[in-house]
Amino acid sequence: MDESFAFFLQNFGSPRALRSVEPSYAVQYKGRLPTKLLDYWIEHGFAGYGDGLFWIVDPGEYEDVLDHLLEATPFEDEDDYHVVARTAFGTLFVWGKKTGMSLQINAPHGVIFPDRGSAKRVQDTSDDFALQIFFECITRESADFADAQGKPLFARTLKKLGPLEEDEVYGFEPALGLGGKASLASLRKLKLVPYLDILAGINTPRLLENPLLK
Numbered sequence: 001m002d003e004s005f006a007f008f009l010q011n012f013g014s015p016r017a018l019r020s021v022e023p024s025y026a027v028q029y030k031g032r033l034p035t036k037l038l039d040y041w042i043e044h045g046f047a048g049y050g051d052g053l054f055w056i057v058d059p060g061e062y063e064d065v066l067d068h069l070l071e072a073t074p075f076e077d078e079d080d081y082h083v084v085a086r087t088a089f090g091t092l093f094v095w096g097k098k099t100g101m102s103l104q105i106n107a108p109h110g111v112i113f114p115d116r117g118s119a120k121r122v123q124d125t126s127d128d129f130a131l132q133i134f135f136e137c138i139t140r141e142s143a144d145f146a147d148a149q150g151k152p153l154f155a156r157t158l159k160k161l162g163p164l165e166e167d168e169v170y171g172f173e174p175a176l177g178l179g180g181k182a183s184l185a186s187l188r189k190l191k192l193v194p195y196l197d198i199l200a201g202i203n204t205p206r207l208l209e210n211p212l213l214k
Contacts, residue, residue: 004132005040011139012054015047017166021058029059032080032097036128052164053088053154054143065193066094068200069105073112073207085138088154089145090169090196093134098122100130107199108145108176112207145170148182156184164189171195177202 001009021041029038040056048055059082066083069092070076079096081103086092094103102118105111122130144152157170164170171190174180175198 001043002036002132004135005044008135008138009049012049013051015044015049016052016163018045018047019058019166020045029082033059033082033084033095034127034131036131037084037095046166048088048164048166050140050143051154051158053140054138055086055088055166057083057086059083061193062092062196065196065200066092068197069107069112069205071200072204075103075112075114086192087143087145088157088164088170090171090192090199091143091145092196095131100127101134105205107196107205108172108182110177110199110203110205112205114207114209116209146182147184153182153184153187157187160184161187161189167192169195175199175202 023042026038026041044056046056046058062083066081070081075081079098079102081094081096083092084095084101090107092105092107093101094105096102096119098119100115100118100122102115104113104115106113118130121133140154141152144154147153153170161170168189169192170187172180172182172186173188173190174186176182177199180186
């Protein structure tokens with residue numbers, strides 16, 4: 001285990017809902033995703049961390065819904081993108097072959113946060129190094145979801161609804177894009193990919209630029 005992933009485990013703890021990954025599956029993504037990430041898959045599998053707050057996922061299961069989310073956005077044909085991680089509430093972390101960890105998609109709010117400086121960081125260092133930086137920087141706080149009053153929801157949702165399975169998400173009903181409220185009372189356990197597909201169909205995601213990510 002390298003130091004970056006060890007630091008990540010210090011922050012998020014042991015995995016749950018662990019699914020092992022065969023080397024023969026990981027090798028299909030060689031050259032498209034960082035070798036370091038494929039090593040993480042083989043060593044640690046696909047799993048949830050932080051009691052299911054943050055998940056390392058199988059990108060093959062998100063191909064269609066990612067295409068749907070990026071449809072009619074500037075990123076639709078810009079890179080070879082893959083979802084590599086997600087949160088309990090359906091925020092997706094997306095790796096581009098050329099641009100690195102360059103997209104964060106907050107699906108419940110229908111917002112894409114592009115990291116315009118990610119491609120340069122990959123070019124100046126390596127995709128493995130850029131990936132390690134991501135795992136060192138992700139925190140429980142940044143992976144959580146705020147309610148309408150700005151208060152984090154995960155701990156309260158976990159207590160109320162119980163832990164998630166690998167294919168589940170804490171989703172808002174009705175969806176925020178249809179007038180739902182970002183509140184504990186509105187959250188349900190839902191099947192992840194169908195929920196994301198519904199959100200993708202509500203509106204084309206808006207782009208919000210972070211001036212610190214340029």
